Amino acid sequence: DPYADDPMRHPALKVNSQCPFNAEPPPELLTENYITPNPIFFTRNHLPVPNLDPDTYRLHIVGPPGGQSLSLSLGDLYKFPKHEVTVTLQCAGNRRSEMTRVKEVKGLEWRTGAISTARWAGARLCDVLAQAGHQLSETEAHVCFEGLDSDPTGTAYGASIPLARAMDPEAEVLLAYEMNGQPLPRDHGFPVRVVVPGVVGARHVKWLGRVSVESEESCSHWQRRDYKGFSPSVDWDTVDFDSAPSIQELPIQSAITEPQDGETIEPGEITVKGYAWSGGGRAVIRVDVSLDGGLTWHAADLDGEEQPPRKAWAWRLWQLQASVPAGQKELNIVCKAVDDSYNVQPDTVAPIWNLRGVLSNAWHRVHVHITP
Ligand code: MTE
Ligand code: MO
Incomplete structure (x- = not known):
């Protein structure tokens, strides 16, 4: 072996x-x-x-x-x-x-x-x-x-x-x-x-x-x-x-890490967390988070080091505190990031689907239930 x-x-x-x-x-x-x-x-x-x-x-x-x-x-x-x-x-x-x-x-x-x-x-x-x-x-x-x-x-x-x-x-x-x-x-x-x-x-x-x-x-x-x-x-x-050229620099990326898809959460204050990163030293300048499937957006707080322009080699962690309106049964949480060349993520996966499954950077979507 x-x-x-x-x-x-x-x-x-x-x-x-x-x-x-x-x-x-x-x-x-x-x-x-x-x-x-x-x-x-x-x-x-x-x-x-x-x-x-x-x-x-x-x-x-x-x-x-x-x-x-x-x-x-x-x-x-x-x-x-x-x-x-x-x-x-x-x-x-x-x-x-x-x-x-x-x-x-x-x-x-x-x-x-x-x-x-x-x-x-x-x-x-x-x-x-x-x-x-x-x-x-x-x-x-x-x-x-x-x-x-x-x-x-x-x-x-x-x-x-x-x-x-x-x-x-x-x-x-x-x-x-x-x-x-x-x-x-x-x-x-x-x-x-x-x-x-x-x-x-x-x-x-x-x-x-x-x-x-x-x-x-x-x-x-x-x-x-x-x-x-x-x-x-x-x-x-x-x-x-x-x-096709070999992949070198990667495109703008972000994802939600908390809460997780399928989770059931308490009503009231919630914290949404995730990461965002772009290739080629491009800095993440903004992360937009939606709780209603992309109808309305909130700017998340960016944590972590701010690196020099053109040399932003590391990710930013981000979070958003929000309150869940009473009576809400579920949330469709979405995140998307923007880098300093104003590159954005595509909204859906199908148009960027490829046979090797690489460069998967569509808006990340998480569906959660809220306890009544
Ligand atoms: N280098 C060697 N020698 N062998 C490997 O299999 N995998 C590559 C790269 N370097 C690989 C390698 C790939 S595809 C990735 S994504 C990264 O290593 C992963 O690095 P990590 O395992 O330290 O996270
Ligand atoms: Mo890889």
């Missing part, structure tokens, strides 16, 4: 698949803290978790022609300036289960919890690439990452990002070795993972083994044949994966 050596996990996690391990925190725990505690940070593994020895671990950085390839120990990586940043990581499949309700999709049934936030620390990728002699180049446009997790045929997880993002110090791409002040937990990439602020989870390669600069995107299945968006009318007979 290749999974026999997987680590222990927190019992509160909602497991979507045991082998490989995929799990999300329950909604009420997800927004209890701005920084997600490591044991309940959502986990998305495609393969068994490698068990790497930090003493013999080496990160291979392929140098440019005429440059210098590097084989970095953890100690070598610690010598680069240590950079810290608070970043929200979201899987492209977050909220996929709502797409499934429109029409069947291929993928894990994530609810609203395939998203979490941590304080990451490590070396900046731009500093490490510079040491190997890499510069911005017109022919070599992508930085490819390879994990040390692999399937029985020896194929490793891989992904890539544009070189311009990797070389931009303001983009703060990290080779992270700490998560919330601790060494990375095994499930989250021990000893080193990539953190690409504002970009889809799939590019944050865990258990990082190799970094190279190439003229093309990573040839990995997960770069070329997955994590792409398509029109609702494209099906598995007609899909042409080469016709």
Whole structure:
């Protein structure tokens, strides 16, 4: 059993698949803290978790022609300036289960919890690439990452990002070795993972083994044949994966975490809670909440850190206090967020349905009953 050596996990996690391990925190725990505690940070593994020895671990950085390839120990990586940043990581499949309700999709049934936030620390990728002699180049446009997790045929997880993002110090791409002040937990990439602020989870390669600069995107299945968006009318007979760009920055997203769908609540004062986040460093500027299915709206209070413009890498938690009118039997609670480019979420799921169930960011709707 290749999974026999997987680590222990927190019992509160909602497991979507045991082998490989995929799990999300329950909604009420997800927004209890701005920084997600490591044991309940959502986990998305495609393969068994490698068990790497930090003493013999080496990160291979392929140098440019005429440059210098590097084989970095953890100690070598610690010598680069240590950079810290608070970043929200979201899987492209977050909220996929709502797409499934429109029409069947291929993928894990994530609810609203395939998203979490941590304080990451490590070396900046731009500093490490510079040491190997890499510069911005017109022919070599992508930085490819390879994990040390692999399937029985020896194929490793891989992904890539544009070189311009990797070389931009303001983009703060990290080779992270700490998560919330601790060494990375095994499930989250021990000893080193990539953190690409504002970009889809799939590019944050865990258990990082190799970094190279190439003229093309990573040839990995997960770069070329997955994590792409398509029109609702494209099906598995007609899909042409080469016709769509790989997902990088993610669209504006928000969800309600309290109360939960189907819950029965007391009349009087209620508190509605949730999260909101946008990709590419775009800040959330507003969250609108409706208690009547979208007829009237209230602006929620935004909690959490306000990050610099263009570098709003982390989510905002939000809440709304409201009173439920007497005699009301039910509430149709809806939330939608707006980012600083005035991007908004679509109101329904059907027009953004796609065969892989990615980019599911329609208004989030929760129906609750009120005790008479
Ligand atoms: N890196 C490796 N090596 N193997 C993986 O399976 N999964 C990716 C990414 N990096 C993956 C990986 C995907 S799809 C996501 S959403 C994030 O890791 C999840 O990171 P987390 O498990 O720390 O939440
Ligand atoms: Mo993912």
